[in-house]
Amino acid sequence: MASDRVLHERVKKILYSLTGITLAENKDIMIANRLHKLKRDTKYTGDIDHLLDAIEEGSFTMEFINSFTTNKTHFFREEFHFTDLRDRVLPQFANSGRDVKMYCSASSTGEEPYSMAMTVLETQDLLNSRINASIIATDIDTNVLQYAANGVYRYAKSSKEFPNWIKPPKFFKRRVNKTLTTEEILIKVKPELQKMVTFQVNNLNDSSYPFQKDYFDVIFCRNVLIYFSSEDQNKILKRLFSHLKIGGTLYLGHSENPHDLVNYVDRIGQNIFIKKKEYN
Ligand SMILES: C[S@@+](CC[C@H](N)C(=O)[O-])C[C@H]1O[C@@H](n2cnc3c(N)ncnc32)[C@H](O)[C@@H]1O
CATH class of the missing domain: 3.40.50.150 (Vaccinia Virus protein VP39)
Structure with missing residues (x-):
């Protein structure tokens, strides 16, 4: 099995060729976590080098991309x-x-x-x-x-995510969900x-x-x-x-x-x- 350094360089190369994303030098922990997620999502039981071989041959492309994107966002950001x-x-x-x-x-x-x-x-x-x-x-x-x-989102009643000129009930319907706390509800866009x-x-x-x-x-x-x-x-x-x-x-x-x-x-x-x- 390849060393972590070689493995991570290979991941970076594949990621760049599929998405254009360039990962910085200090992303070793992130890469290790995302590879773990990738194995889970693909249910791949072999070793990671073989999984990367398969990706380079055109399998699991979507799972690979989806594992390596960073999706942080929120309503009315900036x-x-x-x-x-x-x-x-x-x-x-x-x-x-x-x-x-x-x-x-x-x-x-x-x-x-x-x-x-x-x-x-x-x-x-x-x-x-x-x-x-x-x-x-x-x-x-x-x-x-x-x-x-x-279009379904978690919404905490104390959240300051929406500016004061937006009233969420105008744009979202409340969804009943018993697993959430009373503080947090599910909302669905109208x-x-x-x-x-x-x-x-x-x-x-x-x-x-x-x-x-x-x-x-x-x-x-x-x-x-x-x-x-x-x-x-x-x-x-x-x-x-x-x-x-x-x-x-x-x-x-x-x-x-x-x-x-x-x-x-x-x-x-x-x-x-x-x-x-x-x-x-
Ligand atoms: C951090 S989120 C930003 C979301 C939103 N624009 C915002 O400002 O809140 C970055 C998004 O870019 C997407 N992304 C990354 N590489 C991409 C590419 N090559 N083409 C299109 N989208 C890409 C990711 O999947 C992710 O959802």
């Missing part, structure tokens, strides 16, 4: 992006007859695209006018996409939100994406670029950018930056960028 959407972007589409097309490019378990959808419905009510919106939400991890499409969001698989590291050029008015790409090398972040951003309309808005995560796009955007807020011209 709330100021949603208030910008509410106060600046969406009013432009109210009663305009134009659809606002939004893309959530690493949607994880769905809290981010559903927060976008809640923001649309809330803005409609605030302005007392109709906004036609559609949200495409993608991720590379098929488990989180399934979870997101199901159909009005669910029908606004389409979930599908997309690997941001693929050389092209299944969307038309200049299609989206809004792109959220938050807290995912951090998993890629600087060079790959730049490539992903340029690909995403080609699908954003001129005048459209790009939202990045708190520790991400627009790299080579810096001269092609106007920065109008904390990691909020408006596309001013095509990148070429």
Whole structure:
């Protein structure tokens, strides 16, 4: 059996080739834990080297990817992006007859695209006018996409996850579940939100994406670029950018930056960028 060092280098190589994710040097404990999960999920009884052989030959690809993604997220993460959407972007589409097309490019378990959808419905009510919106939400991890499409979440009554301008009972139905404590309940997103969001698989590291050029008015790409090398972040951003309309808005995560796009955007807020011209 290969030493841990050799094994971990092999895992990193496979992960990079399948997802573009670059794991840092100090991730030995994480890799060991994720390999353990992978063996459990695949029910593989042989040794780990043989499991990696099988993955390199094309088996268990999905299980491997799903084991190695980090899916941390929550509703209204970096709330100021949603208030910008509410106060600046969406009013432009109210009663305009134009659809606002939004893309959530690493949607994880769905809290981010559903927060976008809640923001649309809330803005409609605030302005007392109709906004036609559609949200495409993608991720590379098929488990989180399934979870997101199901739309059921744990909710602690004391939670501060939702901002004060969002009232959860307006957007979620309460689910009875006897196994949870009285402090925690299950909530399910209402159909009005669910029908606004389409979930599908997309690997941001693929050389092209299944969307038309200049299609989206809004792109959220938050807290995912951090998993890629600087060079790959730049490539992903340029690909995403080609699908954003001129005048459209790009939202990045708190520790991400627009790299080579810096001269092609106007920065109008904390990691909020408006596309001013095509990148070429
Ligand atoms: C930390 S979560 C961020 C979720 C959300 N955007 C947020 O800000 O809360 C990162 C997500 O990126 C996804 N991801 C990682 N590599 C990806 C890739 N190559 N293509 C698409 N999604 C990827 C992971 O599966 C994970 O769900």
